[in-house]
Amino acid sequence: MKIQIKVHARSKREGVVPQPDGSYKVDVKAPPVEGKANEAVCEVIAEYFKKPKSAVRVAMGSTNNRKVVEIDD
Numbered sequence: 001m002k003i004q005i006k007v008h009a010r011s012k013r014e015g016v017v018p019q020p021d022g023s024y025k026v027d028v029k030a031p032p033v034e035g036k037a038n039e040a041v042c043e044v045i046a047e048y049f050k051k052p053k054s055a056v057r058v059a060m061g062s063t064n065n066r067k068v069v070e071i072d073d
Helices: 036-048
Strands: 002-008 015-018 024-027 056-060 066-071
Touching: 002 036, 015 036, 024 036, 036 056, 036 066
Parallel strands: 002 024
Antiparallel strands: 002 066, 015 024, 056 066
């Protein structure tokens, strides 16, 4: 499954919020430096969808705040 997300790095809290257009807003505390925010995004999304962290990866947009994330079934 592929989902579109918009990341808000350096947020005060972490979480996933579904948007009306079918995408998700993901808040993470990690800064967007050296892939730390991408790792945090994978952890938060894995927890939200109740999947192992290894089943979640950033497919597109690794250096952008808009990303496509792939989740294995």
